[in-house]
Amino acid sequence: MAAKPEAGYLRERAAALREMAREPVPSSMAARLMEVAAILDNRAAALETERRATPQSEPRLSDVLGGSVTKQMMGADGAPRRQVERVMRKAKRRRSRR
Numbered sequence: 001m002a003a004k005p006e007a008g009y010l011r012e013r014a015a016a017l018r019e020m021a022r023e024p025v026p027s028s029m030a031a032r033l034m035e036v037a038a039i040l041d042n043r044a045a046a047l048e049t050e051r052r053a054t055p056q057s058e059p060r061l062s063d064v065l066g067g068s069v070t071k072q073m074m075g076a077d078g079a080p081r082r083q084v085e086r087v088m089r090k091a092k093r094r095r096s097r098r
Contacts, residue, residue, distance in 0.1 A: 006044075007044040007048045010040045010043055010044035011041065011044045013037075014036075014041045014044070017033045018034065020033050021033040061088060061089070065081060
């Protein structure tokens with residue numbers, strides 16, 4: 001379930017619990033319903049903030065090219081580092097234009 005629909009669902013459930021707490025129920029039950037409603041609201045808020053968080057950034061090119069697996073692949077393919085850097089930069093520019 002995506003974060004936004006889930007957050008909306010949690011908020012609806014919290015509102016329903018608050019309505020139940022307004023009904024004639026023992027005060028201890030009403031207090032408990034309000035506590036659970038607050039927990040649901042907090043979780044919904046956390047889900048919404050999670051969604052708004054900065055998207056994961058790509059690793060730096062030097063980190064990728066410095067990895068042992070990448071070095072082995074470049075060696076096996078006989079591809080010089082500069083050529084691989086050029087190809088990766090072009091791919092990154094293409095992705096950012098989308």
